[in-house]
Amino acid sequence: MRGLAGFLLCWLLLLAPHSTGVAAQETQPDPKMPCANWMGGAPGYPGHNGTPGRDGKDGRDGLKGDKGDEGPQGPKGEPGPVGSRGFPGPPGSPGTPGTPGQNGRDAFVHRSAFSVGLTERSPAPNVPIRFSKIFYNEQGHYDPSTGKFLCNVPGTYYFAYHLTVYLSDVKVSLFRKDKAVIFTYDQFQSNNVDQASGSVLLHLSSGDEVWLQVYGEGDKNGLYADNLNDSTFMGFLLYPDPENY
Numbered sequence: 156m157r158g159l160a161g162f163l164l165c166w167l168l169l170l171a172p173h174s175t176g177v178a179a180q181e182t183q184p185d186p187k188m189p190c191a192n193w194m195g196g197a198p199g200y201p202g203h204n205g206t207p208g209r210d211g212k213d214g215r216d217g218l219k220g221d222k223g224d225e226g227p228q229g230p231k232g233e234p235g236p237v238g239s240r241g242f243p244g245p246p247g248s249p250g251t252p253g254t255p256g257q258n259g260r261d262a263f264v265h266r267s268a269f270s271v272g273l274t275e276r277s278p279a280p281n282v283p284i285r286f287s288k289i290f291y292n293e294q295g296h297y298d299p300s301t302g303k304f305l306c307n308v309p310g311t312y313y314f315a316y317h318l319t320v321y322l323s324d325v326k327v328s329l330f331r332k333d334k335a336v337i338f339t340y341d342q343f344q345s346n347n348v349d350q351a352s353g354s355v356l357l358h359l360s361s362g363d364e365v366w367l368q369v370y371g372e373g374d375k376n377g378l379y380a381d382n383l384n385d386s387t388f389m390g391f392l393l394y395p396d397p398e399n400y
């Protein structure tokens with residue numbers, strides 16, 4: 156009895172507010188309305204989310220983008236290492252000729268020579284013999300009026316004499332500055348013609364005089380002379396002193 160009463164009560168409660176539309180609901184009940192399917196249970200809870208699906212395939216490449224703007228110029232780099240040495244260059248062209256040098260000293264000042272001959276027989280003794288025939292006296296350093304050679308160029312000189320001796324002995328000396336340097340003596344042989352010769356190297360200073368002189372007491376010395384130039388006297392500068400160059 157009690158079950159049936161409850162059922163009826165519920166039925167009345169549900170029917171009362173909708174009494175005017177009962178006919179339509181009875182023919183096609185709405186499943187969404189509560190209590191419409193009053194014979195079923197309450198709706199269940201929503202199910203859990205399913206597992207994620209697998210990743211899809213990669214898409215095709217997109218179109219190439221436009222070229223970007225040009226960037227600003229970077230800072231200047233460090234200098235590179237020094238390169239290797241190059242090959243030698245070709246020889247240069249000849250230089251311009253230099254200016255002419257100064258004129259040298261006239262070599263004439265370093266010349267001194269003479270060659271003379273005797274023209275008078277038996278010259279006076281104890282004084283310079285005067286050789287008056289001139290073969291060579293370009294510089295005039297020999298004085299035929301005195302028979303003396305005067306040194307003008309300091310240096311070393313060579314002197315020589317070749318004398319013909321006839322009829323009597325001859326003794327001569329070559330003098331330098333009033334002093335006899337060498338002697339030559341020839342003893343005459345009868346019926347003959349002799350020769351007396353001498354030569355010497357001397358160093359002379361400017362102003363030194365050189366000459367030949369006959370020793371004797373009379374005027375009849377055997378020093379002979381004629382037009383064949385038998386007796387001669389000569390001298391020349393072999394080389395001047397270095398300070399004269």
Ligand SMILES: [Ca+2]
Nearest residue numbers: 341342343349
């Ligand atoms: Ca002799």
